Amino acid sequence: MRGVVLLACGSLLAAGCANMPDSGDVRAVKASNAGDSQVRVYAVAPRDNADPEEIVDGFLEAMTSDDPGFATARKYLTRQAARTWRPEASITVLTNAPDRDQADRMADTENEGKSYPISGRRIAKVDARHAYRPEVPAEFNESIHVVQQPSADGKGKEWRIDSLPSGLVLGEADFLRNYRSVNKYYFASGENWVVADPVYIRQRQDPVTRMDPVTQTVKALLEGPTGWLGPAVDSRFPSGTELKKGVTTLTTDDQFTLKVPLNAKADHISSLVCKGMAAQLLFTLGDLTSARVEQVELQGSDGNRLCLLGKGQATDEFSPVRDPGRGENPFFVDEHGKLMMLSVASKQLDKPVEVPGPFGTGALPLTYVAVDREENRAAGIVQEGRALRVGSITSDEEPAQPVVTSAGPRREDRLSAPSWDGHGDLWVADRNPVNPRLWMVPGGQGEPVEVSTPWLKDGARIESLRVSADGVRIAMLVTKDKRTTLQIGRVERTRSEGHESVSVESPQRAAPRLESVTAVSWAGPSRLVVVGTEAGGVQQVRYVQTDGSTSTTSVLPGLNGVTAVAAPHGEQSPVVADSNNDGIVRLVPGANWQPIVKEGRSPVYPG
Structure with a gap:
């Protein structure tokens, strides 16, 4: 007997959940065929006198289980290997479950043991701080070595694994079944608004820490930001702050208040610092659909309250987006180069409306446009991409003189579409092949600052860009070698x-699995909508996390010839796109793409 048993009794599977059989063999199930998070995997210990192949297969499948402490998986290891194996150290993610090849027959003696190559296509790595890092798909080749050791009763020998890859090795389906993406939140350096930092935690109780998902998430937040984001953010939690020793479960009371007991490192914080700490927790826990948290109460090591903060106050004071709950209306450039606003929140499609000012009248025909997050100003690329000008869209005042210009020989070699960040600063790329550069205009009207991009060399240039609302991250389409x-x-x-x-x-x-990317837009704190093509595939529109991870439900309905895409910060408004075949179209949840206007380009939401 070997392998794992999979059980699923969620609401969607209820019709198939009959009584458990009380007789018959337990047979191995290919765990990676099941990506549903409701599926539970239970590891099965190795049977007596199991052959080496059974030991290797059983261990690979036991790694996909929820077994506390991976205790059953360790039964497939030698005593020394069981003590030193650290499944929490890292996760190697493959496209499918690892393949196990036959052992090398040249190493088939009892003394030398047997080595079984395992292989697959590696697509990502998750480190000990829960950070997901995608990779260009590449061959994964490791091995598992088995030897014979005395059996537990001392009367014989049994095969066990003495050498194995570090951490966990999981197929993508098993990874997504066991882990889920959660945004931790930290403060932009020197600022008073938060930045999302996506990580992966266990869907259910963590086998190593025995913590439930809420407690895992709090623990991950207290550990600090991921290595990539760390230099640009700060945490209000004093260094060394941890949950009080022994805490593995955190639950809300009947007022949806979550009480979080901390160690002595937090005992002497000020009320202002405490409020920032509580805000980080509230934003972070807001991503957990399994827990409704309306307030956070932080407690010191003696159990006394340090501070209490509500979700509404945290959003009002620390969100990078003004009134993030409000609906958003997109803008686009019509066939005459005029800036138009769309009202797309209702089922009835309203006629586009010209905005006030020269951008709306066509006095300055637009190539590209960006609207600031307050919806007071627009930044327009005019003169066939040669100049960037900023003007009001709430009054008829004339725009200022160009703030950035380009001397590129062709329109596609000049200025890119601009983008506003949460500071109110304006960003644009000059695609001039002689000297490609990135500019930031403070407040949209100050002296332009050339942004340092030492990696932009050897013929590379930024084709388009979108800056996050928090101003800490920038999504760029970079062209190099065509x-x-x-x-x-x-x-x-x-x-x-x-x-x-x-x-x-x-x-x-x-998005390393996309061979070419056409368009991108932010779609929330850590999510992007991307238009691209996989090798040998067709164009697709899909959601991608900023850490490069995706899910099986991230692909949007098909749409041909997409040249631009715009997504709202919240989820109240639809995704809008520009299609060569259908013009400006929108996508509301649960529906297909709907045409809005036949002629137009450069759809954008504020930002």
């Missing part, structure tokens, strides 16, 4: 003697 990829960069700012220096650091591939 290939366009999606990169997420970290924005770092330094101020010295009244001068601000800005750089984009450590750009990371956010």
Whole structure:
């Protein structure tokens, strides 16, 4: 007997959940065929006198289970290997469950044991801080070595694993069944608004810490930001702050208040710092659909209350988006180069409305546009991409003189579509092949600052960009060697003697499985809508997390010839796209793409 048993009795599967059989063999089930998070996997210990192949297969399948402490999986290991194996250290994610090849027959003696190659296509790695890092799919080749050791009764020998890959090795379906993405929140460096930092935690109780998902999430927040985001954010929690020893479960009371007991590191914090700590917790726990948290009460090591903060107050004071609960209306450029606003929140499609000012009248025909997050100003690319001008969209005042210009020889070699961040600063890329650069305009009207991009070399250039609401991350389509990829960069700012220096650091591939990317838009604190094509595939529109992870439900309904896409920060408004075949279209949840206007381009939401 070997392998694992899978059980599923969620609401969707209730019709198939009859009584458990009380006789018959337990047979191995290919765990990676089940991606549903309601499926539970129970590990089965190795049978007596199991052959080496059974030991290897049983261990690979036991790694996919929820077994506390991975105690059953450790039964497949030698005593020494069981003591040193650290499944929490990392997770290697493969496209499918690892394949096990036959042992090398040249190493088939009792003394040498047997080595079984395991292989697959590696697509990501999750580190000990729960950070997911995607990789360009590559071959994964490791091995599991088995030897014979004395059996428990001392009367014979049994095969056990003495050498194995570090951490867990899981197929993508098993990974998504066992783990879920959660946003931790930290403060933008020197600012008073929060930034999302996605990590992966267990769907259910963590086998190693025995913590439930809420407690796992709080623990992950207290551990600090992931390595990539860390240089651009701060935590209000004092260094060394942890949950009070022994806490493995956190639940809300009948007022939906979550009481979080902390160790002595937090005992002497000020009320202002405590409020920031509670805000970080409220934003973080807001992503957990399994727990409704309306208030957070922080407690010191003696159990006394340090502070109490409600969700509404946290949102009002620390959100990077003004009134994030309100509906959003998109804008687009019509066939005459005029800026138009759409009202798309209702089922009835209203006629587009011209905005006030020269951008709405066509006096300055637009190539691209961006609307600030307050919906007071627009930044327009005019003169066939040569100039960036900023003007009001609430009055008829004339826009200021160009704030950035380009001398690129062709329109596609000049200025990209601009983007506003949460600071009210304006970003644009100059695609001039002679000197490609990235600019930031403070407040949309100050002296332009050239952003340091030391990685932008060897013919690479930024084709388009979108800056996050918090201003800490920038999504860029970067072309190099005739290939366009999606990169997420970290924005770092330094101020010295009244001068601000800005750089984009450590750009990371956010959609490595897409061979080419056409368009991107932010769709919330840590999610993007991306238009791209896999190798040998057709164009698709899908959601991607900023850490590069996706889910099986992330692909949106098919749409051909998409050249631009815009998504709201919240979920009240639809995704809007520009299709060569259908014009400006929208997608509301549960429906298909609907045409809005036949002629138009550059759809954008504020930002």
